[in-house]
Amino acid sequence: MKSLLFWKIMFGFWLTFIAVNQFGWLVVRVFSEPRPSYYRTMAEKMGPVQLGAVKAALESGGLRAVEKLQAAWAEDIRDDIEIHAIDPDARDVAPERGYLWVTAVARNGTHYLVTYELPAWSGDWSVIEALNPRDELLAMGMVGALFFSAGLAFYLTRPVQRIRKGFARLAGGDLSTRLLPSVGRRRDEIADLAKDFDTMAERLQQLVLMRDQLLHDVSHELRSPLARLNQAIALVRQDPANTDLSLQRIETEIRRLDELVGELLSLARAESGESSGDQYFDLHELIQTVVANVNYEARAQGVVVNFSSASPQEGLVRGNVELMRRTLENVLRNALRVSAAGQAIDVDLSTPDGTQFLVRVTDSGPGVPGNKLDKMFEPFVRIGNNNTNKGYGLGLAIARRGIVALGGNIEARNRQPRGLEVRITLPVHSLGTAAG
Secondary structure: OOOHHHHHHHHHHHHHHHHHHHHHHHHHHHHOOOOOOHHHHHHHHHHHHHHHHHHHHHHHHHHHHHHHHHOOOOHHHHHHEEEEEOOOOOOOOOOOOOEEEEEEEOOOOOEEEEEEEOOOOOOOOOHHHHOOOOHHHHHHHHHHHHHHHHHHHHHHHHHHHHHHHHHHHHHOOOOOOOOHHHHOOOOOHHHHHHHHHHHHHHHHHHHHHHHHHHHHHHHHHHHHHHHHHHHHHHHHHHOHHHHHHHHHHHHHHHHHHHHHHHHHHHHHHHHHOOOOOOOEEOHHHHHHHHHHHHHHHHHHOOOEEEEEEOOOOOOEEEOOHHHHHHHHHHHHHHHHHOOOOOOEEEEEEEOOOOOEEEEEEEOOOOOOOHHHOOOOOOOOOOOOOOOOOOOOOOHHHHHHHHHHHOOOEEEEEEOOOOOEEEEEEEEOEOHHHHHO
8 A cells, every 4th residue: 555654644643633632621521620500500590589489479379379470480490499388397308409498388377398409510420421522522623633634644754755756766767866856845854864865866876977987988098009909910910021010019008008907996996995904004104205206207307396294203094005105196196297397396294283184285387277176086087288198097086086095085276376286184093093
């Protein structure tokens, strides 16, 4: 039954509402002070007047005078009054409870007891009577509770049905499904659930698009060296004299393919956060080692890589040291690629707030166009022309995934008047924390 939750909520609240209504009615009846009914109050006021009139008639004219007096009364009023002759020597002539009474003596000496019956007192009730309020009140409560329960059940189950349908569409492959616009102006947990669903769907859509783009870019990057390999093989078949030249071309293209596959594997490892277990390493020492290695390549271009640190050396980083080393090398080599002879690359390490390392890598190159700053860390995105960018556009993508795997963040911004600054933040682990 598709609407089972709706009926559960509706009937549950309906029965609960009726039970609470009945219980409240019982409590009011039990603990409220009994009050006389309207008819009882009027009878207590009119009864003495009517008894006085009957007594006067008996004393002046006897029973005939009473008959003449009651002839003008309504029948129900006449039925409430009874007249009995009594023994004047009787000691107790008072009637039972629930009557008003007087005595009168006619002219012939007969004594009479005149009684007036009072209506029932409204406070005289039982528990069974208390559980059965007036029919119109019970009907109004049941109808009102039914509408209230149905409205509440609809309010709660309608967005659940929409979320269920949204999951069905998402499972069917419609990654553009969004639920937040459908919940209206709700500001409750259901709206938060719809927001989280939209975030999940958007992330899935991005991952699928990134996967498709990655496959497209990989196939594009592989197509060029494979085409050159086929061309080299075709040249050898056409003219065996070109064998040496073709073999050199084949070796070059195989080397490029090997480099591309290696970078793709590094990207996959960084994406999955692959690690051989928790490791704690000295970031200061690691940066010194990487800077020294890159300086060998930089000096051949006439570029200098400088390193300065204002960070306490006892701070450690938790994660894969090899992943961090590869990340730093990619960032520095990207800066080296856009640097000219006579320029310098500065690497600065600090801990501004004591809880995070801040690594700043700055160069004096041409910088990056503003509309490409956010895309420069994506796979196969090349910044610059063919002369300044000879890689596959995977270095910075590997760097970003490596930093994220270490629990940090990486971003880039242009310097003024020229140059690029890459900022890397990583959490600090003290020696005491690492030892524990």
